[in-house]
Amino acid sequence: MRKKINTKQKIIEAARKSFAEKGYNGVSMSEIAKEAKVKKALIYYYFPSKEELFYEVWHYSMDELETHLFNEVENENMYLKKLKKLLKSYIDFMTNKTEVQRIILRERVNFSRTDQDSWKRVKDRYMSLRERVSNLIEESKNLEVIDSNVDSNDAADLILNGLSSSNDPRSLENIREIIWRGLVKNE
Amino acid sequence: MRKKINTKQKIIEAARKSFAEKGYNGVSMSEIAKEAKVKKALIYYYFPSKEELFYEVWHYSMDELETHLFNEVENENMYLKKLKKLLKSYIDFMTNKTEVQRIILRERVNFSRTDQDSWKRVKDRYMSLRERVSNLIEESKNLEVIDSNVDSNDAADLILNGLSSSNDPRSLENIREIIWRGLVKNE
DNA sequence: ATAGTTTTACCGAACGGTCAGTAAAATTCT
DNA sequence: AGAATTTTACTGACCGTTCGGTAAAACTAT
Helix, strand or coil, X not given: CCCCCCHHHHHHHHHHHHHHHHCHHHCXXXXXXXXXXXXXXXXXXXXXXXXXXXXXXXXXXHXXXXXXXHHHHCCCCCHHHHHHHHHHHHHXXXXXXXXXXXXXXXXXXXHHXXXXXXXXXXXXXXXXXXXXXXXXXXXXXXXXXXXCCCCHHHHHHHHHXXXXXXXXXXXXXXXXXXXXXXXXXXX | CCCCCCHHXXXXXXXXXXXXXXXXXXXXXXXXXXXXXXCHHHHHHHCCCHHHHHHHHHHHHHHHXXXXXHHHHCCCCCHXXXXXXXXXXXXXXXXXXXXXXXXXXXXXXXXXXXXXXXXXXXXXXXXXXXXXXXXXXXXXXXXXXXXXXXXXXXXXXHHHHHCCCCCXXXXXXXXXXXXXXXXXXXX
C-alpha cells in the first residue's frame, strides 16, 4: 500500500516541531500524533519507541545542518573564505531553521547524561559534526590564517554555541564579528 | 513537630540537583522527595506546585550567581579590570557550581515559551542579571576600553552563553581569550 | 488472498496534586 | 506553674489524568 509514503516523514517533522517547542520530556506521543494528524499507535508502527523517534529526528536534523554547512564551503579554496563562509552558513541556518536550532539548544545539555545510552548516540552524531568544524579551524591555523594560540576544539565550541543562542540575524552578525576578531591572526 | 527548620532549604537543594541532572520535565516530584529524603506531600506543604518550586530554585540560583559575579567586581575601580574580573568570576562559578550551570543551560531555551507565564518570571530574573552585565560593557565602551562597534547586549549574550557551555576550566579560559581579543579596542 | 497501513480499544505505571489526620512545639489562659 | 488551646511540621492513602506502549481488528491497494 504505497498510498502515503510520506507518513513517516510527516511524523518526523511533527515530532521535530513538538520537540523544538517543549523539549523531549515536555512532549507526549499523543501530542506528536495530534500534530501529525495521525493516531498514536501509528507512530509505533514506524518507530519502536519515543527514544528512537527522537534519535531519528536528531539524526535527520544534523544531516540537514551538516549538508547546509559544508556543501557551500567546499566550493571555496581559500581557507580564510572557507571559514568565513561556514560562519555565515551557520548563522543562516540557525535563523531560518529555528526548529533545529531549538532542538540543539535544548538537548545538547543531555550529552553529559550517562544513565541512558540513547543519549550517547545523540551526542556522537553531534560530535562528528563538531569535529568537521574543528578540523577546518585546525587547517586554517596551519595556513596561518587563524591565531596559533587558539585551540581548534574550543574555537569550534565557541562558534557552535555562541552563534546559535539567538535567532535574530542582526545579533548573530554582531556576535560573529566579535568571535572573528578574536580568532584571526593579528597583523 | 518532629524535626526542626532547614527542611525547605533541603528540598530546594535536592530539587536543584535533580533539575540539573534531568531537566524540569525529566524529574518527578517523587524523585525530588526521594532525593531530599522527605515525603512527597511535604514538598507541597512548602511549595504550592512544581512550577513554583522550580521558580524558587531558579531565583535562589540566580541570586547566588549574581552575588558571586558582582561582589568582587565592585571592589575594582578600573573598568578594564572590572570586566576582566567579571569574566574570571563567571568561569569560576560555572566550573564549580555545575548544578547551576546545567540548570541555566537547560532551561534558558524556555525563555521563548509564552504558553505558561511561569516561564516569563524565570526569564525576567535572568534578564535582570544580563542587563547588569550589559551595563558594565556599555560603561566600558564609553571609557574607550571596549571597541565601540560592539553591541553591549550581544556581547553580554556571547559572554553568558559562550563561557557556560563547558565545565572544563581550561576550555573556558581559551574561549575567554578569544572573546576578549574580540572585545577590546584595537590599539 | 495477501501484504502493507491505519485505527480502535486497552493496559499498568507513573504523573502532579489533595486531604484527613497526627504528634509535637508554641502560645494563651488561669 | 500547669492545663487548655492553637499552630506548625509532617504522613499515608488516595484522586483523576496522562504517560509510553501493545494487541488485534479493520481498512486499502495490489
